Amino acid sequence: MPKLSLVVPAYKVRGYLPECLDSILAQDYPDFEVVAVDDCSPDGSGAILDEYARRDPRIHVIHLTENVGLGRARNAGLEKARGEYVLFLDSDDTLSDGALKAIADRLEATGDPDILVYDYARTYWDGSVRPNLRADLLKTDGPDVFSLAERPQLLDLLQIVWNKAYRRDFVERTGLTFPPGYYEDAPWTFGSMISAERIAVLDRVCVLYRQRREGGNILKTVSRKHFDVFDQYSRVFDFLEGHRELDRWRGPLFRKMVDHYLTILERPGRLPRDARAEFFHRAAADYRARLPEGFEPPEGRRRHKYALLQRDAYPAMMSALAAVRTRRRVTGGTRRVLNRSKRGAMGVFYRSQLKLPLDENLAVFSAYWSRSVSCNPAAIDAELGRLAPHVRRVWAVRPDAVKHVPAGVDYVRVGSREYWAAVARAKYFVNNVNFGDTVVKRPGQIHVQTHHGTPLKTMGLDQQKHPASTNMDFRKLLQRVDRWDYSLSSNRFSTGVWERVYPSNYTSLETGYPRNDILVTATAEDVRAARADLGLREGTTALLYMPTHREYQRGFVPRLDLERLAEQLGPDVTLLVRGHYFYGASSRLADLQSAGRVVDVSSHPSVERLYLASDGLITDYSSAMFDYANLDRPIVIFADDWDTYSVVRGTYFDVLREAPGAVATTQEELTELLRSARWRDERAAEARARFRRRFCDFDDGHAAERVVRHVFLGEPLEELPPIVPLDERVPAPPPGPGIATSDPISVL
Structure with a gap:
């Protein structure tokens, strides 16, 4: 039986999963197992897990036959875990160096508590690291082992499961499992913390919590799934009903519930606009139904919102939130003025063209910073001419490269009036690098990033780690990436790299490289x-x-x-x-x-x-x-x-x-x-x-055909020509028999 079992569920994380697994396998503490759960991921994450399992027997992979969500995927891993302690790690996060040894040492030093709580830090695309704002709660002042009653402030930590090691027999004895739906951490976290008799802390960052720029956190998406939070707190209070000896926690958990509801209401980009009133009224009903006797709202900026929720005063709450949004708009307005002044450099003509309707049958192509007519864009151009001749194809070419444009190719010189008219009104953009920073992405325009090779050398954000890339402006790079609608890939390896080093909300097309x-x-x-x-x-x-x-x-x-x-x-x-x-x-x-x-x-x-x-x-x-x-x-x-x-x-x-x-x-x-x-x-x-x-x-x-049929003709991915298996492909024949022999090269 290993000391530690790490449960790692995986769903649509092919760009981050190798880094997560590498951070585990590189630990200097060997007594662990990894139970990796492929939650029926459609992006090849399961194949990555299998490859790692072939290389390291400590990794055990479970492939689910249907997507069940994070909570139930964790349950599947928990059932197979054999370790004395169970840890959870999200597959886009990583362990810090030496984390497992520090955790194991602390468990031994504190006599194997029910729960060990350790620290984490947020990491960002630009390499910055921000500490946990409540790291002070993990200071080791006082007894090494305690109950929550002795340190109730630990409830103010972020309600997450992956910053703790749980003794497995404690989990089984308490009957803890993860429910389905959003906010599945709440019932587990609160149920475990209030039930544990022996808790210890580790004042050390053990998990690096990735803040995914492209919106990988489902809790930050607009959806009615945020209503799941009501079911999760029903489970929390049902747990209390079944454990009357824990009734002292009703008030603190009520406060956590109300704060959570208010957070969802306050955060933009979570609730659909037409669902906000319904959410508020349900939150108000929960407030009144679960209000503990003698409860006093906390002091501070939210106190008046507690009162509004108790009175079910939706108009007053919306007025309060609107005031906050107004302050934010003033700040944002300053940024927009600056952006408009930058766009002024593009010229009056371009701005006038941007006001005209899009040309639905115009595509602009470019390759290698407009140096040539070549590579993946040229192959797509040719196939577009075959399958969709009604689309006009125009190449953006630098003035000093015009002499190399093949006969019959329609082109505009970069910087000319014709160029600005084309990029202002074209429906489609195809490039193997990026269009210039001054090109505005209009609503309705479609940008296809074809790339121009499989990466052996580091690319995108990974270049921040190497001295050869110190002059690159990564913030501007990501602004260009944000214009992409599609990113082409010739292999699964590339897809994972592109999605990690160019994080944004484009769609990866695993079509192959048209060239x-x-x-x-x-x-x-x-x-x-x-x-x-x-x-x-x-x-x-x-x-x-x-x-x-x-x-x-x-x-x-x-x-x-x-x-x-x-x-x-x-x-x-x-x-x-x-x-x-x-x-x-x-x-x-x-x-x-x-x-x-x-x-x-x-x-x-x-x-x-x-x-x-x-x-x-x-x-x-x-x-x-x-x-x-x-x-x-x-x-x-x-x-x-x-x-x-x-x-x-x-x-x-x-x-x-x-x-x-x-x-x-x-x-x-x-x-x-x-x-x-x-x-x-x-x-x-x-x-x-x-x-x-x-x-x-x-x-x-068939790569070019797939791209044209999907991007330009709107055919669904499942109706495109299927990938021919490698063993069934017949490459172009080699040169003649006088050349393609197995004999050594002749020498004088």
Whole structure:
């Protein structure tokens, strides 16, 4: 029997669940088990739990067959818990370092009390941490172990279950279970605290309580479910009726009930407007029915509201709340004046266009900060033209990039009158980064964030932890994220990352990346044409080298001596070198091209055609590896600066240990690897197969179709083409037989 059982229910938390589980498994106290409950979560949280359970036998997973809600999911975990003590942890929160050891030590020092109450702190998206405002109640002044009667002020702590360790035999003896509905913590918390004979406290932050920016807390949503609070307090007072020896707590619990009702009434964004009067009258009825004899309302700002509730004086209560809202509006009005002054910089013309009706059949596209017509937006553009030709498609392009716009593509120059008219009136926006801060999101407009890769390196809010991102304005970043309606994903791993590092209220679309459709649908003729465009002769082995950007370097600095590598690999090998899109043309690469063995393809308009033309990929930390894996062709990782890159930029996994193929950390190793068969041998293929299973979830050739049908044509998700299983997909064929052999690369 472990000392501690942690019950962790999970529902729609794929972005936060790994961090929660990691915080548990990283504890320096080993004597625990985790009972994780998948509450029939539709987002893959259950698969995450299963993966962790495979890696650590202390994790036991329960999969519920229907969604039952937080309270009953906790009950399911409680039934399976075997520990001497039970702790509850919400799956978007985390344990602080050393928390379990501190809890276990305190339990031992206080002689195993019925309940141990410990501290928590709120954490925010910007990295700030705010302490519990009533942390003073957890000071260890006085006896180490006591009853609630000796320290009744503990009732003023937030009524939550996850800041306590409960002795399991005490829970069973008291008959505690969680009820269904909102505010399920109230009956459990009050019932346990007033029943416990031995309580101890731990003045230490053990739980980091995440304040989710995107509104993950259901108690902050507008719903009639807030009426559940009446049932919860009925249960609290029914518990008292069944335990007359606890009758002394009727007054304090009455006060907690009234304060809770008033909080729901006062907080905006909880009750529907047409339900407020009904809620108030029910609260007033409870007040009169449960008012203890001799009860005196508390002193302070709420005292008069107690009186209004007792008299069922709804108009007077609404007048009091309206006065508070007026004060808030004055403050908010100042902010709006500032916002209007900022928008003044956009120009009179743009403001005039914003007043015109939306064009329901206009879509604006952009890619890579309006540098090109490419990537996922270009693939969606093409499919939109096929499935919905009535929608006009316009690209936003920087003036210095206009010369690269393909013939026949309709475009507007960023900053021109045509551009401002388009972004003011377009119904649809499609981008693989973000539109500029000056673009206003109008009601009715739809923004599709396609992204441009699977993240190995840290992204979004996770970049706050790494020195390479110190110049990023994360508050402005999130303001841009708030414009998103949809976020595309090519695999479950990415979905979880995007939802955590870009927290907002968009919908994740697990459609696959539209730009990768061609990697599955291309024919042998398409492959031959892609090679012919590059001048690759038959029998040539083409290796595509795609290093990523380094924040600590200026410009494209090849980490390989490309001339020497090309010479050592011989005349039958061509190195296709593509610098990161942050870099311009390189004079060094231009010089090497004259040798005929190195081709600078940095300006090639379609990286997907480069993938098709190549026999293998050499990269370091570029997201190209995730896309290229869809071809099921060899991938070689050349990571000579992993120790530096992983610290400066931060990564989500160790690419040296979880690579999609063979790995080299020096040029000598890379050369030897490529001159042998190891770069495409059976061991490399097995590594690639593992990588594909993890990261090629949705790229089956129908991604663009799914996006267009759902976003532009309004078709329900369940009616879209289903994802073709990985084992049933047939990638684009490799280059011809003279190239796609398993023999070592020929050398001079």
